[in-house]
Amino acid sequence: MGSLDTVSIAILLGAVLVMAGILSSLLALRFGAPLLLVFLVLGMLAGEAGPGGLKFDDLSTTYLVGSVALALILFDGGLRTRFSTIKAVLAPSMGLATVGVLLTALITAPVAYYALDLNWTEALLAGAVIASTDAAAVFLLVHSQGLRLRPRVGATLEVESGTNDPFAVFLTLMLVGLITRGESSTWYVVVEFLWEALLGTAIGVIGGRMVVMALNRVALPQGLHAPFVATAALVVFGAAQISHASGFLAVYLAGMIIGNQPTRAHNSVVAFLDAATWLAQIVMFVLLGLLVSPQRLMSSIGPAVVVALALMLVARPVAVFLCLAPFRFNWRERLFIAWVGLRGAVAIFLASIPMLVGLPKAYLYFDVAFVVVIISLLLQGWTLGPAARKLHVALQRTDRGPRRIELDLPGQLEKQLVGYPVRAKSLYLKRGLIPSWSKPTLVIRDERILTPEEAEPVAPGDYLYLLAPPEKAEALDRFFVDMPPSTAPDPHLLGDFIVPGETTLGDLAAAYGVNVPTGEEALTLADYFDIHLDRAPTVGAEVKLDTIVLVARSLGGGRVNVVGLRLPEDEDDAPPPTRVQKARRKLSKVWSQLSGV
Known part of the structure; x- marks a missing residue:
């Protein structure tokens, strides 16, 4: 006993x-x-x-x-x-x-x-x-x-x-x-290192691809995907070790292969x-x-x-x-x-x-x-x-992020359902912004399930569910946190081809003659970055607008507040000199109005 x-x-x-x-x-x-x-x-x-x-x-x-x-x-x-x-x-x-x-x-x-x-x-x-x-x-x-x-x-x-x-x-x-x-020769150490590295790489890549194939083709019962992947990782590790390869390199590479491929139950596995x-x-x-x-x-x-x-x-x-x-x-x-x-x-x-x-x-x-x-x-x-x-x-970080809900959709791997509570000061509610690669699907209000059209307008306290690619789900967070106060850009940074983030696409189109998507003329450049980037904006981030490229030059409050303009280099595509001269005057006027100067 x-x-x-x-x-x-x-x-x-x-x-x-x-x-x-x-x-x-x-x-x-x-x-x-x-x-x-x-x-x-x-x-x-x-x-x-x-x-x-x-x-x-x-x-x-x-x-x-x-x-x-x-x-x-x-x-x-x-x-x-x-x-x-x-x-x-x-x-x-x-x-x-x-x-x-x-x-x-x-x-x-x-x-x-x-x-x-x-x-x-x-x-x-x-x-x-x-x-x-x-x-x-x-x-x-x-x-x-x-x-x-x-x-x-x-x-x-x-x-x-x-x-x-x-x-x-x-x-x-x-x-x-x-x-x-x-004693051991240098040649032996070099050969052993190369053998372990190359064979470990091969086993990791092959093992990762096999796990992806099994996840997507084998109909596992709900809840077994995560234990299956964890066990498969240990199989890859053990197979590499008994082959006298680097099992630790193999399992790391297998994780990279699986994490960068569309798979079922990705979020539950993570x-x-x-x-x-x-x-x-x-x-x-x-x-x-x-x-x-x-x-x-x-x-x-x-x-x-x-x-x-x-x-x-x-x-x-x-x-x-x-x-x-x-x-x-x-x-x-x-x-x-x-x-x-x-x-x-x-x-x-x-x-x-x-x-x-x-x-x-x-x-x-x-x-x-x-x-x-x-x-x-x-x-x-x-x-x-x-x-x-x-x-x-x-x-x-000014906010630890909203509580994101992620649901896999059986029958396909490209999209998942991502849900958020709607906050009163969120970028989505105050500006109506949402990335171009996401699609609002349903709204939950007072325990009722509504379509976005039925729920219009979405109100604070609602829960909004969107369709989005699994690898981009985290990028939606910034649209559902309370907006931090914006920081005004330094006027000394602004020149001929650098404009404030609050400039609208309509003003930019008038100045440079670029084509703006229909219905987006009232969007600011900061809004345009938020919509078309699949991640939080960073200094140096780029988005294309017709024939020019917008480059984030400075951030304030988590958003782009100074934007650089990369104009076409080809003479045939470049705006005429007279237009550039007009653009300088117009952008100067826009900035004066925005800054109150």
Whole structure:
């Protein structure tokens, strides 16, 4: 009976932990990644040195759970990554994910060599274990602190965090093999790396396409799509690992393939993976707490703090500045990317590998990873928001967004039903704006279902449902939040071919002789951007209007308030000189009227 009671207690404790993880997601948006430290402390309290007295030293289970957790985290990261995002930042992100990880390990190694009394190979292994950033921790913090990063900065961090883990795993395994087997040639390391990368890429791409095909062709019962995709991700990961390819690269690429293709139940899959990755992080931090020995940690905490500070203040910044030197990042963007190199579940997983194979001083790597994660989440985590605002790489979100409802429509993959509560100060209600790629379908008012025509005019408190492509659903959010106050553009920015965002299309047509779609003459240029962009406007965003291109030059209150005009370059298409001269006078008059000058 005693053994049965032990099993029952284990089930109870496990269920309580999972429930705590689910409920903690409500606090995650308020406290961010440091909330994960609560689960670290819970693990320590439940461990052998804490009141719980639970003796846990099962390294095989730790490695197994860590592999599954990291595979799901990477798959979720790939699922959310857009091909359009990668194209813009592929070169700098891949540089940070490979050369950056190697440089970080190399710069950290001398500090570990002297501080931890290791040989050079062991010191390099200590650097490799803590060299990669943690995507889940980075974006949990960004989201929880209400930050909206500049697109290029956010995309670089996103792609780097998702792709540097496979290289860090490869580097760690290579060094572990080198320590256990002895000398290894450079040629062997290069061939092994290419084999793992190329075969992992092939398995990931093929596996992702097969999952997309199965999702769209097999009639699964409602509710099984998300578990099927998560299980398929682990199948891709396992198939790559037993083929001696990079399973972590394969599962990340499989997620990218699935996330960028139209599939059934896309939103339920994303929501399921979001919850799974949150629980995976919690499990990893609890395991880290269980494995920590406070008595052993006291003997190495001083040198470990030195290594952690060297990593955050020297190794990571130097690697980032060197890798981004060939690209057009300003110093503020580089400094922010260097500071946001948070360490989390990945370091925990990598630190368990030396212990699993029984390397000398294996627990030293684990203790160093423990200290690095603690300091990273406390120091970098709680200063991320102030750093982003101080360095001007992010705008504070004025609204956390409306509560979006998404429903898949059986029988097709191109559209889904997206619903929003209509707010009194929303862009949709005040200006009547809606993107050209969406279609209002029904309105719910006082528990009655109405067509848009029957509900006209739509009133605050109504629920509006629209048809929209799944990949663009999030872009609808900005039409249903309360409009922030608009910021007036700087008159000194306005010239011959730069106009205020409140200029109407009719005025622009009169000035430049361009054709405006029928019925849109009263729209402002800011409205035109909102309607025709499939995402929130950013500086540099472009939309075409007849023969000219409108370029967003400045934003105010989340909307375009200064617009640049790119005129036709061909002489046959260009407006006559006399028309341009007239345009200058008319636009000057328009701006004077708008600014009250």
